[in-house]
Amino acid sequence: MKFRRSERLIDITHYLLEHPRQLVPLTFFAERYGSAKSSISEDLAIVKETFEQRGIGTLQTVPGAAGGVKYFPRVNEHEARQFIANLCDQLENPERLLPGEYLYIMDLLGNPQIVHQVGKLIASAYAGAEIDAVMTVATKGIPIAHAIAAHLNVPVVVVRRDSKVTEGPTVSINYVSGSTKRIQTMVLAKRSLKEGSKVLLVDDFMKAGGTINGMISLLAEFNATVAGIAVLVEAEYNEERLVEDYISLMKLKDVDIRQSAIKVVEGNYFTKNISFL
Secondary structure, three states, rough: OOOOHHHHHHHHHHHHOOOOOOOOOOOHHHHHHHHHHHHHHHHHHHHHHHHHHHHEEEEEEEEOOOOOOEEEOOOHHHHHHHHHHHHHHOOOOOHEEEEEEOOOHHHHHHHHHHHHHHHHHHHHHHHOOOOEEEEOOOOOHHHHHHHHHHOOOEEEEEOOOOOOOHHOEEEEEEEEEEOOOEEEEEEEEEHHOOOOEEEEEEEEEOOOHHHHHHHHHHOOOOOOOOEEEEEEEEEOOOOOOOOOOEEEEEEEEEEEOOOOOEEEOEEEOHHHHOOOO
16 A cells, blocks of 8 residues: 555654654665655655654664664753743642642642653653663652653653562662651562663652662662653752752742742753753
């Protein structure tokens, strides 16, 4: 069956978006549509230009007999700033205040469009890095981790506070919470992470960095390494953090319980030399 160019463009776009960071040979598309490689190359040039103009992402061409094309998620800086500014405004709603100066964010984490965009922003920062898996701690970090992993085309690894019979043999460590200084436990199934993996660590909220630091210690048990650290919200913290090199989308600057006032600003996302479209 012969495909028209408009049909090829739609199908190529859909396929690349569904397979980010995966090398797709030109012969795959040529055989899929019964078209010459020269025609496929012209189609990909159109897709690349449109992706970059619309802030969707970019295409990387790999030359040679074993080459092809890869789609990498990227974001437009202006749109990213608008999105984060809007999230900051939503988090400043006094009705989000919880005991202990925490904020209610489950409605945001339950919104597919917001979580999808959060995932793309963070994935864009690590699109060119070697990442084998995204790791988070149950439970609120799971939606964010899945959204990031979908854009990076890697699996999600979930660390739990206690072991589950259905997960088989596990590795357990004790770590010190950075803010409360309490001893806590982390558990990870042995089958969930391959030795030597490069892992992106993700959390929804970070204060002193104890949870992230615990995940780093857990990675050592698997001879795995940290490929990056990303959090949705970091809190203002005057003492020394347990984690230094990380990306945050938002920063909780101040919480005034008496005045029911919350101050949320941009995190350090735009200071990390991220490649924008």
